[in-house]
Amino acid sequence: MLALALAGPAGADTIRLATWSPDLTRKGPGLLLADIRSGKDAQVAAAVQVIVAADADVLLLTGFDWDHDGTALAAFAETLARAGADYPHRFAAQPNSGMATGLDLDDDGRLGTADDAQGFGLFIGQGGMAVLSRLPLGPVMDHTAVLWRDLPGNLMPPAAPEVAAAQRLSSTAHWEIPVAAGETTLRLLAYAATPPVFDGDEDRNGRRNHDETAFWRDRLPADRFVVLGDINLDPADSEGRREALDRLLARVRDPLPRSAGAAAAPQDGANARHKGDPALDTADWPDADGPGNLRVDYVLPSPDLNVTGSGVIWPAPGQPLHDAAMAASRHRLVWVDLALP
Numbered sequence: 001m002l003a004l005a006l007a008g009p010a011g012a013d014t015i016r017l018a019t020w021s022p023d024l025t026r027k028g029p030g031l032l033l034a035d036i037r038s039g040k041d042a043q044v045a046a047a048v049q050v051i052v053a054a055d056a057d058v059l060l061l062t063g064f065d066w067d068h069d070g071t072a073l074a075a076f077a078e079t080l081a082r083a084g085a086d087y088p089h090r091f092a093a094q095p096n097s098g099m100a101t102g103l104d105l106d107d108d109g110r111l112g113t114a115d116d117a118q119g120f121g122l123f124i125g126q127g128g129m130a131v132l133s134r135l136p137l138g139p140v141m142d143h144t145a146v147l148w149r150d151l152p153g154n155l156m157p158p159a160a161p162e163v164a165a166a167q168r169l170s171s172t173a174h175w176e177i178p179v180a181a182g183e184t185t186l187r188l189l190a191y192a193a194t195p196p197v198f199d200g201d202e203d204r205n206g207r208r209n210h211d212e213t214a215f216w217r218d219r220l221p222a223d224r225f226v227v228l229g230d231i232n233l234d235p236a237d238s239e240g241r242r243e244a245l246d247r248l249l250a251r252v253r254d255p256l257p258r259s260a261g262a263a264a265a266p267q268d269g270a271n272a273r274h275k276g277d278p279a280l281d282t283a284d285w286p287d288a289d290g291p292g293n294l295r296v297d298y299v300l301p302s303p304d305l306n307v308t309g310s311g312v313i314w315p316a317p318g319q320p321l322h323d324a325a326m327a328a329s330r331h332r333l334v335w336v337d338l339a340l341p
Helices: 031-038 042-054 071-082 204-218 243-249 260-264 269-273 322-328
Strands: 014-020 058-064 089-091 128-133 174-181 184-192 225-230 297-301 306-312 334-339
Touching (some): 014 042, 014 184, 014 225, 014 297, 031 042, 031 071, 042 071, 042 322, 071 089, 128 184, 174 204
Parallel strands (some): 014 058, 184 225
Antiparallel strands (some): 014 334, 058 128, 089 128, 174 184, 306 334
């Protein structure tokens, strides 16, 4: 019944790519691992249901706590395998989130806060990224250590010399991941950008969100690539600077994944002011005192790749998987099927 939420799994000559922020992050190190191993955590169980139903060949998880030994990811992969979703190939590396700097990065006069880490986080690895794959992964090119000031044309606000010399661009990570799909090698450009809000008049987060997407501007391969992740910006309705996203969308194929649940969501509060198609939304935030539903999660293939299907796992009320999708995360899983060349 769970498979009814999708248009059907990818065929033998296609590959299904997906991205999702399952909100599998906790307030301290080791807590996610404990919840996974307990077998009793309702959110973990709901996330497993969604991933099994998605039946993706390669899945990028954003908002998944990282630890040095990859123990939480391994435990989660074992849980998925027991549920019927086996991912023998995995990748995760230390993200910038929660990485202490010893500097006052947000210039609030205090040291050691979550905002003073390279990327917002209460501990090293909080809200990191991970890749689960049925297909072999090649050597990953990790751009996570690139300094913000070194991005050509960056919008970094003025900063003290010691801050500029230390501040990395990625709030989480930027990875270039080769995936062996039959005779084809796809290059996945994966990242999770900071929300362009929660700052002051200097618009530090808005500028950083813009530049995290602009990072790929001069690094897009000539062909056979897919940009995916939590871009944290809606092309029509988010607060933030849309120029980099607009340029990116002009250079890729946007499948415009849709869902019945997003289309059926109440269009009141913040949603009533939105201009974009609600069926394209991928995140469910408060409507009365929040930004409402937005499209912030993307799978964007290069123009030479043939898209055969796409969707968002956001079932309408009463449909299979609705309760699990709602219980797992504020975000919804986005998937795209590609025909192999």
